Amino acid sequence: xxxxxxxxxxxxxxxxxxxxxxxxxxxxxxxxxxxxxxxxxxxxxxxxxxxxxxxxxxxxxxxxxxxxxxxxxxxxxxxxxxxxxxxxxxxxxxxxxxxxxxxxxxxxxxxxxxx
Amino acid sequence: xxxxxxxxxxxxxxxxxxxxxxxxxxxxxxxxxxxxxxxxxxxxxxxxxxxxxxxxxxxxxxxxxxxxxxxxxxxxxxxxxxxxxxxxxxxxxxxxxxxxxxxxxxxxxxx
Numbered sequence: 298x299x300x301x302x303x304x305x306x307x308x309x310x311x312x313x314x315x316x317x318x319x320x321x322x323x324x325x326x327x328x329x330x331x332x333x334x335x336x337x338x339x340x341x342x343x344x345x346x347x348x349x350x351x352x353x354x355x356x357x358x359x360x361x362x363x364x365x366x367x368x369x370x371x372x373x374x375x376x377x378x379x380x381x382x383x384x385x386x387x388x389x390x391x392x393x394x395x396x397x398x399x400x401x402x403x404x405x406x407x408x409x410x411x412x
Numbered sequence: 413x414x415x416x417x418x419x420x421x422x423x424x425x426x427x428x429x430x431x432x433x434x435x436x437x438x439x440x441x442x443x444x445x446x447x448x449x450x451x452x453x454x455x456x457x458x459x460x461x462x463x464x465x466x467x468x469x470x471x472x473x474x475x476x477x478x479x480x481x482x483x484x485x486x487x488x489x490x491x492x493x494x495x496x497x498x499x500x501x502x503x504x505x506x507x508x509x510x511x512x513x514x515x516x517x518x519x520x521x522x523x
Contacts, residue, residue, distance in 0.1 A: 328516065330510070339501050339513030341457065341508075353508050388456050398509050400446055403455035 299323070301404035304386050309410045310378050318373040318407045322390030328352075329371040330401060331363055334385040346371055347393060376410075383411045420499060422518040436501035440483060442504040446511065447487045451498045459487070459500075466483060482484040485499045489519075497521045 302321045310316050322329050328347045332340035342355040346365035369390075374383055385408050389401035389402045425431045437445065443464040444502040450455035462469045462476045462485075469476050475488040485502050498517050 339503070339516055340511075345509055353510050355485035355510065389455075393509065398444060398505055400458055400461050401511060402458060403448075405453070405455045411430070 299395070300305055300378050301390050301402055303386075303404040303407050304374060305407060306405065307408045307410075311400055312380060313412050314378050315374065315376045316409060318388075320371045320373070320380060320388030320390075320408075322369050322371070322388075322406060323345045323402055326390035326392055326402075327369050328391045328393040328399075329365055330389045330391070331373045332387040332403075333357075333387065334386070334387055334406070340387055343373070361369075378391065380411050383409060385409075420516050420518045422520060424520045425492050425493060425520060427492060427521055427523050429492055430485075431492045431496070431519060431521075433487045433489075433502075433519065434438060435487075435517075436481050436484040437485060437502070437504045437512075437514075439504060439506045439512075440480070440505045442512075444446070444505040445478060445485050446503050446505075447474075447485075448501045448503065448513075449480050449496075449498045456501060469493050492519075492521050494521050494523065496506070 304319045311378045330345040331343040334340040344363045345353040349365045360376045363373045386408040387406045391399040391401050393399045446461040447459040450456045460471045460476050473490045477486045499516045501516045503513045
């Protein structure tokens with residue numbers, strides 16, 4: 298079975314541009330979360346979606362937005378890119394249901410470099 | 413020059429020895445804890461998890477110990493192998509469904 302898949306694997310953008318990152322969860326998983334991992338640090342929570350609704354949001358500016366589609370895939374959008382947005386963006390899926398928590402399975406991430 | 417943020421705590425062990433990676437968590441209300449292994453260029457890979465109603469859980473070659481009194485979590489790896497070399501993260505789940513990750517420990521295994 299395929300794990301969590303993310304695209305693209307690498308991306309180079311310049312300041313001020315916007316970017317869209319994509320994620321396909323493990324089949325049967327309805328919850329998708331996004332994390333940002335800066336080099337040398339642990340991942341930081343950005344968003345969680347369950348059944349196409351936002352269930353949680355981390356301490357990130359409004360430049361960051363996301364959505365989940367009927368097939369449970371998800372997009373993360375970042376507008377007006379800053380140099381500090383350079384990071385590995387990780388998508389994770391889980392079997393979490395309403396009111397429950399299950400372990401997250403991560404994809405390999407999208408490495409975003411902002412120049 | 414050196415880069416800020418790249419100096420992860422490092423544990424160096426010889427192949428075949430046991431490894432113990434420690435983690436302190438912050439929220440006494442956290443009810444779920446998880447360990448991930450991250451190899452270079454890859455996403456975090458699930459190792460083992462434990463809920464707060466337990467103090468020990470064993471997997472294949474790995475054991476997680478939870479001490480809620482001192483808010484401490486440890487990961488024990490038996491008979492460490494070169495393939496275990498990676499960065500290990502502990503994470504806690506608090507009042508919401510997000511995971512809060514620690515800064516990570518780099519495990520280096522020498523032959």
